Amino acid sequence: MTFETFHFKPFIQEALTELGFREPTEVQERLIPLIQKGKSVVGQSQTGTGKTHTFLLPLMDQIDATREEVQLVVTAPSRELATQIYQAARQIASFAKPEIRVTNFVGGTDKQRQIERLTHQQPHVVIGTPGRILDMLNEQALDIHTAQAFVVDEADMTLDMGFLSEVDQIAGRLPEKLQILVFSATIPEKLRPFLRKYLENPIIEEIKPKAILSETIDNWLISTKGRQAEQQIYQLLTVGHPYLAIVFANTKQRVDEITDFLKGKGLKVAKIHGDISPRERKRVMRQVQNMDFQYVVATDLAARGIDIEGVSHVINAELPDDLEFFIHRVGRTGRNGLPGTAITLYDPSDEQAIIALEKLGITFEPKEIKNDEIVDSYDRNRRKKREKSRVELDRTMIGLVKKKKKKIKPGYKKKIQRAVQENNRQKRKVERRQEQRSARKHKKNSSQG
Structure with a gap:
């Protein structure tokens, strides 16, 4: 349709x-x-x-x-x-x-x-x-x-x-x-x-959320961690060796700032935003299609009416105010079954927007730039997940575990380990007995009814 x-x-x-x-x-x-x-x-x-x-x-x-x-x-x-x-x-x-x-x-x-x-x-x-x-x-x-x-x-x-x-x-x-x-x-x-x-x-x-990005797109998330976003964009463009990359920003001013920074670093960059006349925009687009430019910096509205073939990388310099634009941005790459890479820069204030995108079925791979390489990073929610998975121990067990952490004789460590295991075994035994009693009681009440 x-x-x-x-x-x-x-x-x-x-x-x-x-x-x-x-x-x-x-x-x-x-x-x-x-x-x-x-x-x-x-x-x-x-x-x-x-x-x-x-x-x-x-x-x-x-x-x-x-x-x-x-x-x-x-x-x-x-x-x-x-x-x-x-x-x-x-x-x-x-x-x-x-x-x-x-x-x-x-x-x-x-x-x-x-x-x-x-x-x-x-x-x-x-x-x-x-x-x-x-x-x-x-x-x-x-x-x-x-x-x-x-x-x-x-x-x-x-x-x-x-x-x-x-x-x-x-x-x-x-x-x-x-x-x-x-x-x-x-x-x-x-x-x-x-x-x-x-x-x-x-x-x-x-309308239930479902996966809405092409399977051929690698969707990466990189924390700015207080670093200058422009410098990270420059690294991503030069380390990743894109065939053709579009960098998206939310405002004309931000597009100008990023373009000026990248040009200052010696990159040949095209920019597209609302202050550029339609005639000039057509000329720039013709140059992009002829591969005179390898990098394009643009706002959403300026770029969305334009079809650019062969985009290998999309970089979100910032998350869009309207999350609908995120899908359209990322959809610029990975077309016609070709591989593509989408990279989103974020800081902690963007957390709610990222959660909203994840609810839509969008999955991010955490990455970071280390020694001029893009490498796997840790999950931003790792602390929360660790806290959820932590098993609550009763007071006796907490005491034993604390003792285990101290520097004591190896034989005593084994003894504590056995005590921990025995305690868990006894707990499971008590739980099974309670379950059996409940089942017998339920059966008895059912027969009387």
Whole structure:
């Protein structure tokens, strides 16, 4: 299946081409047709499965830009998540004619200025945190009674952060005839009353995580350990001898910094980001395809509409804010059954993002750079695993083990070892007797009943 199956308007197809999206993910394949039919849906899926575009593509496809009114409202529990959705919506809207207006309402922005803008013009798409959207409604600046669809993203996190009451109040201001989409990694019991209140016979789709990287990709994880990331990238490019490597960073500024550092080390590097004109970008891409450059440093949006053949290495200079981009980055290598290597640099603050990726079925191999070689490293969770596997000993045994650690005569060590083994044997014996007694008692009670 390709995105053309959904028969989106031309501007949506143009946006997908720029993003480099060709085939829908499982959640997109299953839910987009239902959303297109106007169904209310509860989608249970993890971060990184493509759910943002699952709702944005079909809902923005239905917006009538000639109508000067709000047609879509989306809530997310944090500024960061709301901003990610807003940026994805802006990218799609940039291809629409007439223009689709998208506004982001989050805390930490100039509230008075937003109110003034709303007095002149209402947006077509409202995206934001529940608190700020409710503020705009209470100020009677934002008018959402015309909306056709309402999306609650990360509903379980919205509940955990205490924002469900605000979402409830927002939903109360929306028209009765409304398409509601709720996306959540889990469906906690406390969320169910909200779902029952607003969704009548919704379609519930659970998309379970599965392995989503090509089997031909070696997926490595390297800790920066406070070292300069640029120096590590330089080592990876020169030690690993890639045929063609793409280094991904999150911002234009970071792309510039990495490019300048690598050029300073004598490497011939191409860079691709949003500030580079389309004409210049085409020229750079032609040079990359002609193998004039062995190294490319790029942002996600700039690189995703571009097909680069023969990428042997992908390096994540940092984890993307939207984990969906991780899958697209790594998917640049290991294509058509060819081997590829993906390397992600991380520091302890990235732990939650790595755990989220692992929940999707992505497995990392820990590596480190030692004496100009890439070698196996230890599992970052080794301490936790060791603590879990530690067998609890009773006080007598702890005393014996402590004695065993001291420098004492060999014969005495053997004696302690035998005592430890005997103690364990006696414990097992007592446990078996208890099990037998319980079984006899259960049998007796069953026969009397």
